[in-house]
Amino acid sequence: MAAKKTWFQTTAIDYPNSRPHIGTAFEKLGADVQARYRRMEGYDVFFLMGNDENTVKVSKRAAELCLDTQAYCDDMARQFREVWDALDISYDTFVQTSSERHKQCCRKFIQKVYDNGHIEKGSYEGWYCEGCEEFKSEKDHKENAGNCPVHRTPLLRRNEPCYFFKLSTFSERLLKYYEENPDFIQPEIRKNEIVSLIKTEGLRDIPISRRNQTWGIQFPFDPEFTIYVWFDALLTYITGIGYGDDEATFRKWWPADTHFIGKDITRFHCALWPAMLWAAGEEPPKKVFAHGFVYLKLPEKVGDKGAGELVKIGKTTLKELGLEYLAEPMEIIKKFSAEAFRYFFLRECPYPGDGDFSPERFVDVYNSELANNLGNLLSRCLTLITKNYGGTLDSTAGWKPMWIDELDPQIQEALKASGGQYNRITWINELSKHIENCSYSVALFTIMNSLLTKSNQYIETNAPWKLVKTDKEAAKKVLFNAVQSLRIASILLKPFIPRSAEAIYTSFNFPKPWAEVQYADAAELLAQPDDLRVTAALDEGGKVKPLFPRIG
């Protein structure tokens, strides 16, 4: 038997010096859709996430709070995971870089790179603040007229010994790799940026050590130094699957299929990271996907604070809606649902590009697409079947469902005109492609407008509530077909809004178990083995409970 296809993906690991916000959540969501989709499609998936804890900032933050750094990190990791769990992010492992295993494996890796001659000792010169006990960037120096932005004291030019990774020697090899693997950096625009960066500016050797730090990972060959952020953080992607510790597991998953990252750290993942791996004798990842950012968009100059009182949706203020602290994902999740949160960002913000989050838009999208279109379609089907047929469309066993598109005379014409070129199978294939390309917003738009809106129209034109009075059999057929749209939609929506999709699917006795459905099942119109019936739980009065209650 052929081995199951594997799929290893990661998100960027986060600094735990502040809580996760909608931007970090956006990244995890996009990755989660991919992981869920791949699982559906039969891949053996491993999804890695984590926190990047070995930074000076983190130890300082802990000190500010008078906490032990490790205790602080552990608590932040708990808080991060709480948010990811609330959002139903289906990660398989969560790496804390302060963990012993990560440290051990990191040392093995760096030793190997050192042994292979890619690390050399030099000296680092820069602007140093004695108060902060750290080097500041040229930008900080320039913008603050030579003073420390924190202490307002003059920055000193300082020179200290430092280890460098010889990144500059990899320029040619990187360019060649990009050329031979055109999909390595996605989307295209990010690839162009990196290529032009290397061609115009070139790559410098990069400092990878800090001296006299108590927090962080010590160099195996020189304990006076600790590893400087990136050289430790990136390694999470391999220590988390057993590099230097569990060879078989590591070989099973590496190289990674996709690293999901923010567009700002593209260069580290596309230039530094492959070079590091080569330096240690490992393969580079197959793909890096750099997603866009989400910007908090508020009217005028409301700012974050005070928005609760000032911004109104209809007659209600944000505060009354419970949306005071907009950048806090838990607030939105608690007030509405993880599903609403997931849907909004995946639908409204293009994953490859930037998007906006505004409370008004959030409510618009939710009401119009989830409540009015999808949720209402479910409600009307459930009610019509329950009221008129006692919940069971009898003698529909063996009936073959129709695809809504094929029931529309106009579309039938169009299908004929295309000479069979375009049909439901190509439609589903296109959707799959969108998901594989991380064009989630396009996929959701298509599901909404090409499937669900049409299904509401179909019900409207055939008016089963009227038809049932004159021709109960004909009305039954209409409902049977309409329900198929819900089956198809729930399958297609499974990676995006898993809970709601399941709720829809299990509202009826569809033959295939929910856990086993694949995208191809949406195109496959299998006959119903039993009479189609409503299996959803109804209220005491027999009323249907809205799946997505309207906001406002």
Added chain:
RNA sequence: CGCGGCGUGGAGCAGUCCGGUUAGCUCGCCAGGCUCAUAACCUGGAGGUCGUAGGUUCAAAUCCUACCGCCGCAACCA
């Protein structure tokens, strides 16, 4: 001249690469229909000189030039 992106009816976008039917879509707004449904659904309508000024062409949102405006990144902000 650091790099990149954007400017299309009230809002958000597609279309621009490979110029050519009445410039599409979603939301909002207005009118009507329907009443199974979550004041939901369906139909119709108003609303745009496609940032500005030139140029190429039989023909420009689309190609060329200049300019204006907005935004992001710039080696530890996803």
